[in-house]
Amino acid sequence: MFFKVSKRELLNGLNIVSRAISNYSPLPAFSGIKFNVNETDICLMASDSDISIKTYLSARDEYHLEIIRTGSIVIEAKYILDIVRKMDTDIIEIEVADGCNVKISDENSEFNIIGMYANEYPLIDFDKSEDFFTIGSTELKKIINQTIFATSDKDTRPYLNGINFFIDGDNVECTATDSYRLAKTSFKINKSFNYNIIIPAKSLNELMKSLDEDKEIEVYLSNKKVLFIVDNTTIQTRLIDGKFPDTKQLIPESFAYELQLDIRDILGSIDRVSFIKNDGVNIIKLDLNSEESILSSKSQDIGSAIETLRTAQFTGDNLSISFNGRYVFEAIKAINSSTIVFKFSGEMKPFIIQGVEDDKVLQLVLPVRTYL
């Protein structure tokens, strides 16, 4: 294996695939990046078995690619990234000299790194299914951002550790819940399928980091894995086994109380009182009546805080309701609307939060019982 390539493009490719590498991978090979050099292009690949990323450096002009000898090798990601990033040159040469010794060089610098044989790297299959749709990366990011925070990070119910994509015809419903709160949104696709899959939150987080520009993404569906293809890059994630709970019956349909207010007003108030914690949790109480809407929080050790919600417009009988401040803060942050509305059906009933200007996103939070 021996090739020359643009430093900038190589570094870019290495940065893309290295996102798949986990610090906690059980398999030593997964700390490396696999180089596969063909007659016409170079494939870089990395994986942690849950998520796998490959990208191609091809014979396009800007790559300044010159392939002298084909072959493959695995190089420790942290070393190759550090070396390539710091090299002060336009063109880098990489050569596997004897065995698995890799020489990385330019005019003034020469690095000799001990690599790993490519056949010791696990076989990763990037086969695509026939079912795919396209979506803009900005829209996909928005959908993920509006729901991902509500996924569970506990190990007890793995099927809550991802976002459920329920595809029924051309309608895709995305739902995440950790059983204390739920976030839901939907979008239309230009095809028609039936899938009910759970994509791991961890993979979607890595996917989002890879989507900096606004680009068309091809999403290939199957019941085992999903592939996202953007330009030269394929990001593949396994799916979570298990059945996502049916959440429809959780969402109340009629509401006796409604609180409408400015999004900055409520976010500012929750943020200010968030330092008041009991056992690490910030519990917030809303006292609502036709005269005034008061948000408060207190703790024996720290003290108390009282906020008047200036922009609040409340309809319904007097209501006092308590909830986890962080859950409601994150739910509201995911709503893209300058005015939001809380809809309550009772002190101990789940309540929903929606945007007045955009009601596609639905946020649901369970209240908590307090004795304060």
Added chain:
Amino acid sequence: MFFKVSKRELLNGLNIVSRAISNYSPLPAFSGIKFNVNETDICLMASDSDISIKTYLSARDEYHLEIIRTGSIVIEAKYILDIVRKMDTDIIEIEVADGCNVKISDENSEFNIIGMYANEYPLIDFDKSEDFFTIGSTELKKIINQTIFATSDKDTRPYLNGINFFIDGDNVECTATDSYRLAKTSFKINKSFNYNIIIPAKSLNELMKSLDEDKEIEVYLSNKKVLFIVDNTTIQTRLIDGKFPDTKQLIPESFAYELQLDIRDILGSIDRVSFIKNDGVNIIKLDLNSEESILSSKSQDIGSAIETLRTAQFTGDNLSISFNGRYVFEAIKAINSSTIVFKFSGEMKPFIIQGVEDDKVLQLVLPVRTYL
């Protein structure tokens, strides 16, 4: 205690004094900020016993200060900072209602925090000596930056944990060493004193963070503590007990070898090979002769790196010398010169590094023996 004050100025004052607060302070009171409200001004103060900072909010226009009732209280720094930072108002009211309950409020928000009685806070004496000189903050920062990295962070010899200020007449010599390397610079003052003191590196680091603008600083000297006064703020640090070693005899006076080169050339090369470590230390070897200057590093586990120093001009017999890469990198970074010179007297003798355009700063590094 009851006053109103500009939110912006209060936050600024709290940010200044909170730099003295250490997360590891043994005394609970030291996690608080002491408010002392007089007829005409407010003094904010914080300390971790090594370093103490006080600042005044006075009756200047921009403070919008209105003192209704004098008094004093100690408020947990993290709470008061968090509250004041997030409050959405121009003017903040702070009142000690009953006992040590502190009410912080504006039109829409009210926080009730449990404070500490001011008489439970240790007495910190900010008395100034008569000996003082003035220095610009930019110059003081430069002097500290050129030496502080060479101080020791080990507990075994406390007198190496600071910078030695040796004041002989109007000349101030600043020296730091951890016994493997040494950094030295000097400056002139507009007075004449005799002091030989060691200022803790930790205090100087905090001092530097407080010096953002270019301002005149008054430095008050004594054999127990040093005070730095900028505008309304006093930063006081204790000194380190013990005698700083006499380092004069360590510095060689004649040199048989000289290597002159571009600062970016050598910094780039050291940076590129720095990932090659043996037991966590990056050992670098220089092979110097009249033909070429080669920098290299190797490790059994990782591999090797070889760099040709393009801009090197070497005079002397052939020389091979090895050293800790980080020590030399930090030493060079502290030199303000585009061309630097290494002066060697032998393979196992300490060598010095200086700037060609600025020879006030002297960096000394001990070589290491290697069997690679």
